[in-house]
């Protein structure tokens with residue numbers, strides 16, 4: 001069942017901000033903090049929520065700013081003693097491990113909402129280099145060929161805004177079978193994008209870039225149109 005506007009909770013400490021625009025349009029879902037040491041996207045969404053920068057112009061926007069709060073508090077990839085949540089999809093409501101149960105709750109959410117776009121915000125210790133696998137810094141990762149056109153357009157807009165060579169963004173085809181992105185794309189046929197900033201930059205710059213990615217994706221999919229420039 002689709003959620004109405006307001007703040008809902010996947011678990012007691014996992015908020016879902018649901019916005020409905022006055023104009024019809026698609027649904028987009030943005031999630032961060034599935035890995036607790038990758039704070040750029042978490043803080044980007046927090047700042048955007050504070051600035052009312054996620055209020056959609058069309059359709060519906062669902063934001064999960066901190067998907068794994070225990071991992072985020074510990075600033076670790078996984079919660080202490082826990083599993084890598086992004087390797088637990090599609091999850092299992094009856095599993096003994098918290099992460100598998102949580103993954104299943106998130107799957108129930110996406111199956112109820114059927115977003116057109118699902119983006120998950122990550123960070124990487126390594127700058128992307130096609131010769132070095134894995135390396136993700138400054139990529140939009142997708143797991144289904146052909147590359148969704150929104151990926152190419154968004155990478156081009158990012159490279160126009162962030163023009164220094166070390167800031168360069170690239171598309172990167174890298175499917176991960178049990179990740180939230182791939183499993184959700186398989187389940188509902190949406191566009192799934194994993195956003196990766198490079199942790200070699202200071203946090204404020206990573207936050208700035210994460211915010212730009214979210215703005216460009218939401219503008220492109222038509223949920224939050226930017227003023228024409």
Ligand SMILES: [Zn+2]
Pocket residue numbers: 035038121122123
């Ligand atoms: Zn990650």
